[in-house]
Amino acid sequence: MRVLVTGGAGFIGSHYVRQAVGGAYPSLADAEVVVLDLLTYAGNRANLDPVADSPRLRFVQGDICDAELVSSLMAGTDLVVHFAAESHVDRSIAGSAEFIRTNVLGTQTLLQAALDADVRKFVHVSTDEVYGSIEVGSWPETHPLEPNSPYSASKASSDLIARSYYRTHGLPVCVTRCSNNYGPYQFPEKVIPLFTTNLLDGKKVPLYGDGLNVRDWLHVDDHCHGIQLVADGGRPGEVYNIGGGTELTNRELTSLLLEATGADESMVQPVIDRKAHDRRYSVDITKISTELGYAPRVPFETGLAETVAWYRDNRAWWEPLRARAGV
Structure with a gap:
């Protein structure tokens, strides 16, 4: 098999x-795993060091928009798991062209190659941000898509x-959100690694607006499971939501990170809110739980503590990334 x-050198993909290579997924125990990654700023070969041998x-270093390369890699492939994407909202607000190219054209290039190669399964990894913002309750997979940022619109x-x-060709595609x-291994522009590394360096953390935007937190291991x-x-043809079951305001999350790093409220720097900043995300995971037996397994308190400890112990990984990206 x-x-x-795709995007297998990024945070979630790696x-x-x-x-997969380490034996966590029985169905892939003997599978050949081919990683296609362009190694843009968020892709890092070092993320694969534990299994590099x-x-x-x-x-394979390459672009998912390169139809010839994609077609050559797709031949003989049984399963595609498509992580590759431009994914940072702030960057999409500053300029959306690369988001449209990678997330839209790149996905179409992969789908066409998978169809031509008669791939048996294609899993397209997406985001809850495509639903927009929800004041109360949780989105089922049937909720209309109402994206509010160029990033989420491209996804x-x-x-x-x-x-x-x-629907048109019968390609066996599933979408996860x-x-x-x-x-x-999360690139230090996203909130948890950004705030953690800032605090470890004695720098203030930028908290958007009133800090009351709510997010549901999902450990990467639960997501990949x-x-x-x-x-x-x-x-x-089906969509499956994958959630973590821990909703926090950004202010609550910041307080937990301050506590974990031994910092206090003086390290919080309020900043002007992001444009079109979605107030709350919440996905209903009934479908994947009922059909496939999914449940988050990593308690948030444990996962957050282990994550902060990882960044504390792995400066050699994140310091060069921050310097190169100007984060």
């Missing part, structure tokens, strides 16, 4: 690859293209 993992792992577009390849991920459940048993 061969698995093609965790999936490390788990495995004879089952092959790394919603790619979701619909993926759906069309199932996750809540906010956290864990080790959910993705593999969908890869193994998800029904083609």
Whole structure:
């Protein structure tokens, strides 16, 4: 069996690859895992170091928009797990062209190549941000898509293209939509690694607006476990929400990070709110729980403590990234 993992040197994709090569997913025990990653600023070969010597792992540096390369890699592939994406909201607000190119055109390029190669399963990894913002309750998978940022709009577009390849061509595609991920190896522009590394360096943390925006937090290991459940048993053409079950305001999250790093409220710097900042995200995970037996397994308190400890112990990983990206 061969698995093609796009964006497999990024935060979530590399965790999936490390788990797959390391034997965490029984259905992939003997699979060849091919990683396709362009190694943009958020991609990092070092994320794959723990499994780099495995004879089952092959790394290819390349662009998912390169139809010739994608077609060559897709030949003989049984499963595609598509993580590759531009994913930072602030960057999409500053300039959206690369988001449209990678997230929309790149996804279409992969889908067409998968169709041509008769791939048996294609899992398109998306985000809860495509739903917009919700004041109360939680979104089921049938909720209309109402994205509010260029990033989430590009992901919603790619979701619909993926759906069309199932409806039009019968390509066995599943879409997953996750809540906010956290864990080790996350690029230090996202809130948990950014705030953690700032505090470890004695720098203030920038808290948007009133700090009352609410997010549901999902450990990357739970997310990847959910993705593999969908890869193994998800029904083609279906969407599956994957959530963590821990909702916090950004202010509450900041307080936990201050406590974990031994800092106090003086290290919080309020900043002007992000444009079109969604107030609350919350996904209903009834479908994946009922159909596939998913449940988050990492308690947030444990996961957050382990994540902060990882950043404390791995300065050699994140310091060069921050310097290079100017974060």
